[in-house]
Amino acid sequence: MTEQPWQVHFKIYRQRSGQKPYIQTLTLAVDPDEYILDAIERIWANHDRTLTYRHACHHSTCGACGMRVNGCEKLACITTIRSVTQNGGNLRIDPLRNFPVVSDLVVDMGDFFLRMNKSGFDSVALSEAACLPYEKPKILMDQAEQVTERLVDCIECGLCISACPAANTDKEYVGPAVLASIQFMYAQNPSQELIDQADHHSGLWRCHSAYECTQVCPSGVDPAWRIMDMRKKVLTDRIKSIFRPRSQEKKNA
Amino acid sequence: MSVTQPSAIIIGAGFTGCALAYDLAQRGFAVTVVERGELASGTSGRTHGLLHSGARYCVTDAEAAVECIQENIILRRIAKQCIEYNGGYFVALDDADLAYAPVFSQGAQACGIPVEEIGVKRALGTEPALNPNILAAYQVPDAAFDPLRLAMAFAASARRYGAKFNTYHDVVGFLRDGNGNICGISAVNRHSAQPVEFQADITVNATGAWAGKVAEIAGIPVPVRPTPGVMVAYEKRVTERVINRLCEPDDGDILLPQRRMAVIGTTSFEVEDADYIPVHPDQVKEMHKRAALLVPALVNIKMRGAYMSARPLIGGMMSGRSLSRTFKCYDHRTIDGVDGLVTVTGGKATTCRVMAEKTADLVCQKLGWQRVCETAQHPLADYHLYYQSTEVAA
Numbered sequence: 001m002t003e004q005p006w007q008v009h010f011k012i013y014r015q016r017s018g019q020k021p022y023i024q025t026l027t028l029a030v031d032p033d034e035y036i037l038d039a040i041e042r043i044w045a046n047h048d049r050t051l052t053y054r055h056a057c058h059h060s061t062c063g064a065c066g067m068r069v070n071g072c073e074k075l076a077c078i079t080t081i082r083s084v085t086q087n088g089g090n091l092r093i094d095p096l097r098n099f100p101v102v103s104d105l106v107v108d109m110g111d112f113f114l115r116m117n118k119s120g121f122d123s124v125a126l127s128e129a130a131c132l133p134y135e136k137p138k139i140l141m142d143q144a145e146q147v148t149e150r151l152v153d154c155i156e157c158g159l160c161i162s163a164c165p166a167a168n169t170d171k172e173y174v175g176p177a178v179l180a181s182i183q184f185m186y187a188q189n190p191s192q193e194l195i196d197q198a199d200h201h202s203g204l205w206r207c208h209s210a211y212e213c214t215q216v217c218p219s220g221v222d223p224a225w226r227i228m229d230m231r232k233k234v235l236t237d238r239i240k241s242i243f244r245p246r247s248q249e250k251k252n253a
Numbered sequence: 254m255s256v257t258q259p260s261a262i263i264i265g266a267g268f269t270g271c272a273l274a275y276d277l278a279q280r281g282f283a284v285t286v287v288e289r290g291e292l293a294s295g296t297s298g299r300t301h302g303l304l305h306s307g308a309r310y311c312v313t314d315a316e317a318a319v320e321c322i323q324e325n326i327i328l329r330r331i332a333k334q335c336i337e338y339n340g341g342y343f344v345a346l347d348d349a350d351l352a353y354a355p356v357f358s359q360g361a362q363a364c365g366i367p368v369e370e371i372g373v374k375r376a377l378g379t380e381p382a383l384n385p386n387i388l389a390a391y392q393v394p395d396a397a398f399d400p401l402r403l404a405m406a407f408a409a410s411a412r413r414y415g416a417k418f419n420t421y422h423d424v425v426g427f428l429r430d431g432n433g434n435i436c437g438i439s440a441v442n443r444h445s446a447q448p449v450e451f452q453a454d455i456t457v458n459a460t461g462a463w464a465g466k467v468a469e470i471a472g473i474p475v476p477v478r479p480t481p482g483v484m485v486a487y488e489k490r491v492t493e494r495v496i497n498r499l500c501e502p503d504d505g506d507i508l509l510p511q512r513r514m515a516v517i518g519t520t521s522f523e524v525e526d527a528d529y530i531p532v533h534p535d536q537v538k539e540m541h542k543r544a545a546l547l548v549p550a551l552v553n554i555k556m557r558g559a560y561m562s563a564r565p566l567i568g569g570m571m572s573g574r575s576l577s578r579t580f581k582c583y584d585h586r587t588i589d590g591v592d593g594l595v596t597v598t599g600g601k602a603t604t605c606r607v608m609a610e611k612t613a614d615l616v617c618q619k620l621g622w623q624r625v626c627e628t629a630q631h632p633l634a635d636y637h638l639y640y641q642s643t644e645v646a647a
Contacts (some may be wrong), residue, residue: 058557146379151399
């Protein structure tokens with residue numbers, strides 16, 4: 001560290017299960033380049049062992065440490081203090097919205113994970129399929145040797161659901177992450193079942209095109225683009241079905 | 254032989270705890286897992302994410318290398334959902350690395366690790382971002398995995414057999430029976446701040462780098478040295494394969510692709526307490542240097558994150574890198590005269606399943622429960638189902 005430590009006022013959402021929430025204030029000397037998750041871990045280790053929060057990988061591959069930082073959805077593990085406040089400034093830490101709070105910063109991801117599972121979300125894909133379709137795949141020297149796979153982009157962190165204004169008004173809304181998963185799976189293997197999960201008023205058509213999901217996504221999933229793309233596919237499918245002979249109607253089922 | 258279903262408490266829901274929960278639950282135990290934080294929120298979550306082929310240890314620690322390749326093959330089969338498998342290269346950067354190559358190649362073969370010298374041209378053809386000045390390249394079956402999801406997949410599998418997971422529960426004491434033996438634990442539910450007790454026939458301390466601290470609550474010494482290392486993640490996936498430097502285990506010798514990132518690691522130093530380990534900026538700088546030796550383009554790629562993870566090295570007279578990366582289970586009845594408690598520690602993420610198997614074997618032997626391990630044979634449950642309500646498998 002080359003510069004002096006900053007003084008930052010942490011204001012942390014605290015809530016024991018079933019009790020009234022309150023805001024805990026703590027002033028800490030921090031390295032401005034410290035990650036927020038490291039600061040939270042330090043608060044837990046040195047100041048208050050009762051603080052609960054979710055975390056695992058500390059480098060944005062697991063998606064556990066989604067929080068609202070000064071009102072904006074962030075992965076705490078890759079967000080530096082410098083990027084969200086200033087010396088002498090405030091750092092408000094809240095749990096994600098649109099998920100039930102279990103305690104403090106810990107939210108219940110259960111329903112969300114089960115919805116992701118229902119969409120058939122595959123966490124590993126061929127590298128080419130894992131890229132966004134509008135990204136150019138690199139030119140490969142030896143195609144046969146370059147069939148590689150990778151963990152896909154969505155880390156199921158829930159930031160998009162927390163940021164989504166539609167999710168805030170409709171508890172039944174399938175939500176951006178799951179719709180993005182449906183689009184991703186449909187692109188690889190189209191099925192009527194996937195369309196049915198998305199094509200209803202709490203699905204694709206609930207989205208208001210606020211694009212907050214894409215704005216906060218830390219992983220480059222671009223859920224909003226995927227929702228629009230899936231709408232296009234659903235509409236195309238409907239139009240085609242008008243001209244489809246009756247005998248082929250169940251073709252996609 | 255017990256007539257009724259035996260019960261076990263597992264302290265710690267890292268890789269070992271989750272894999273052990275699955276193993277014991279599948280063998281018919283009533284399993285209760287107690288974890289202080291989130292699943293995999295200690296060392297396991299913060300691992301580099303390398304599914305070792307074992308080649309990294311084939312010269313210095315053959316025992317660990319053999320364990321790694323055996324488990325590598327098993328995990329690739331049972332945990333596909335959590336692993337990106339593209340193999341890895343060991344590349345020589347200087348004459349010292351080249352001199353190491355024959356020892357490496359022989360060592361790998363002796364350990365049963367499929368290793369193939371592939372030639373510089375082919376290595377650069379398939380990984381164009383590699384340092385163009387490499388002198389030799391060997392291919393091994395390395396892979397990258399998603400740490401949290403691997404733990405969740407074991408936990409989801411355990412849940413299928415009825416295991417109960419109590420995350421955010423801090424262990425504060427051990428319960429003793431009339432003979433001074435351990436028959437359970439007392440804990441605090443951190444969500445509600447309420448105290449809670451769990452009783453079981455056997456308690457397993459699977460807290461890795463914290464095994465010494467947890468055993469200390471029972472007044473029992475366990476010689477574990479938390480030995481952290483730094484990892485640095487970059488914004489861009491620069492290779493498709495794991496890139497290892499062809500040398501003895503050293504700082505910054507492994508560059509791993511993971512999702513859209515590249516992750517370099519690591520260092521090795523000892524700490525007393527692994528609860529909070531600051532990320533040392535000088536070590537991060539050193540990682541930048543080492544990473545750029547393997548892939549020069551990383552000089553211009555933005556850092557995405559940096560983190561510390563504390564290996565649970567088993568103590569002795571040696572230190573750091575020279576400690577074996579294999580694992581140990583301790584039956585505290587034979588060592589300390591206290592029955593009802595077993596500790597498992599050491600090891601690596603890659604070997605978590607076999608650590609669980611050996612620990613479960615010991616537990617079964619102690620309780621006279623005759624069921625064998627089946628965890629190598631069946632694919633793990635979908636990790637999402639960690640969140641499903643407990644269901645007994647058919």
